[in-house]
Amino acid sequence: MDLAMKHCRQVAKLPKRPDRQRLPALPVPKLPGPSGLTESLLSNFSSKHVMNITWYLLPLAVAISLVWNTSRYESTSLILKRSGRMFIQILIFMAIILGVLVALSYNM
Amino acid sequence: MLDSRIRLKHAWLGGILAFLIPGAGHLYQGRYFKAAVYFCCILGLFLTGMALAEWQAVQAPPKKALASGKGGALLKYAAQSGVGLPVLFALVQRERLESPENARTTTLHSKMVTPFTGTISYLDESGNHTGKVTGTLSLAPISGQFGNQGITGEFTGKLDDQAITFALSDHVELGPPISARKERPLAAGLVREQNGRKEEIGHLYGMIPRAFWNWFEVPMDEEEDEDLHRRLGKFHELAMVFTWVAGLLNVLAIWDAVEGPAYGFGDETLPAGGKTPETA
Numbered sequence: 001m002d003l004a005m006k007h008c009r010q011v012a013k014l015p016k017r018p019d020r021q022r023l024p025a026l027p028v029p030k031l032p033g034p035s036g037l038t039e040s041l042l043s044n045f046s047s048k049h050v051m052n053i054t055w056y057l058l059p060l061a062v063a064i065s066l067v068w069n070t071s072r073y074e075s076t077s078l079i080l081k082r083s084g085r086m087f088i089q090i091l092i093f094m095a096i097i098l099g100v101l102v103a104l105s106y107n108m
Numbered sequence: 109m110l111d112s113r114i115r116l117k118h119a120w121l122g123g124i125l126a127f128l129i130p131g132a133g134h135l136y137q138g139r140y141f142k143a144a145v146y147f148c149c150i151l152g153l154f155l156t157g158m159a160l161a162e163w164q165a166v167q168a169p170p171k172k173a174l175a176s177g178k179g180g181a182l183l184k185y186a187a188q189s190g191v192g193l194p195v196l197f198a199l200v201q202r203e204r205l206e207s208p209e210n211a212r213t214t215t216l217h218s219k220m221v222t223p224f225t226g227t228i229s230y231l232d233e234s235g236n237h238t239g240k241v242t243g244t245l246s247l248a249p250i251s252g253q254f255g256n257q258g259i260t261g262e263f264t265g266k267l268d269d270q271a272i273t274f275a276l277s278d279h280v281e282l283g284p285p286i287s288a289r290k291e292r293p294l295a296a297g298l299v300r301e302q303n304g305r306k307e308e309i310g311h312l313y314g315m316i317p318r319a320f321w322n323w324f325e326v327p328m329d330e331e332e333d334e335d336l337h338r339r340l341g342k343f344h345e346l347a348m349v350f351t352w353v354a355g356l357l358n359v360l361a362i363w364d365a366v367e368g369p370a371y372g373f374g375d376e377t378l379p380a381g382g383k384t385p386e387t388a
Contacts, residue, residue, distance in 0.1 A: 053342060053343065053346055056346055059152070059153070059156065060349075062149075063149040063150070063152065063153050063353075063354075063357070064353065064357065066145050066149050067145065067146065067150065067360060068357075070145045070361075070364070071363065071364040071369060071370065072369055072370045073369055073370075073371055073372070073373070073374055074111065074113075074114055074368075074369045074372055074373045074374075075374055076141045078373070078374045079141075079145070
């Protein structure tokens with residue numbers, strides 16, 4: 001009985017729930033402008049970060065083309081020649097995909 | 109058919125070595141350029157991915173992953189496992205984590221001096237004191253009068269820019285030695301000697317650094333995993349891609365060590381109408 005009374009007293013001392021209307025208004029999120037999606041796609045290339053995530057594509061493409069062609073050929077000169085060609089093909093392919101995405105998102 | 113100019117020695121041994129350490133199989137076979145390419149590219153990708161994910165990209169899947177609905181973790185690990193030894197170490201770490209010896213500890217094998225960050229709370233003549241502290245802990249094992257083992261020591265640090273030194277009670281408690289977190293929790297009582305008797309006057313709670321081998325590739329729990337995702341964002345996904353690609357690329361390297369290159373030197377003569385790799 002004593003415990004129950006103590007609990008009731010503790011509950012009574014709890015601060016009242018704040019009035020909802022007095023709560024500060026939540027900040028309104030800034031909606032993207034007319035070309036928001038295009039900007040966000042292109043922002044990958046112009047971020048303020050020291051090392052933008054897009055640049056990681058280059059070592060990845062270099063490693064993939066080198067390892068792939070090393071597993072195909074035995075001649076060092078042929079490996080290097082084919083790797084260089086494959087690296088450029090990867091970059092062109094990725095650039096085309098980026099171009100298509102930018103075009104599709106134009107004015108979105 | 110394999111070009112007679114390519115010597116694979118014991119191809120199976122080359123394959124095993126290539127699996128364990130990318131490039132090692134080719135080094136054994138005397139194919140030095142290939143060894144260098146595989147070593148630098150595959151391990152380079154893997155280590156870049158690991159560094160991007162704060163060295164937590166590799167997580168051994170839980171035992172009975174499929175039964176517990178964690179097939180995704182199994183697939184991720186399978187892709188990474190092509191890198192060999194650096195990834196297989198995660199299995200060792202999983203065993204160490206789940207070992208019954210990996211529990212909260214109140215004993216030490218030898219003395220330990222370690223940096224400490226945490227909170228302190230104590231009572232002295234001038235009143236209650238509470239705050240964040242940084243400093244150094246000197247811990248040492250101790251045997252109680254009934255033969256029981258414990259940890260004691262001393263804390264030296266700063267509270268509100270004031271130097272403080274406290275003796276610790278004989279019941280210092282440390283968190284488990286193995287965990288994915290880079291810091292190990294510690295709780296200790298603070299004691300003061302008065303009239304020849306030790307009197308407990310407060311508590312110290314905080315973190316000490318965990319040794320690299322005690323957190324590297326240790327499986328994370330869900331909370332730690334979510335915390336890492338929150339901190340790294342899209343870089344976590346990029347890190348995972350790097351480690352997966354590294355593992356899958358080493359499959360090509362292992363194949364090359366066992367079977368030789370797909371085309372050879374590129375100067376082979378093929379039957380009439382066939383294409384040489386150079387023209388393919």
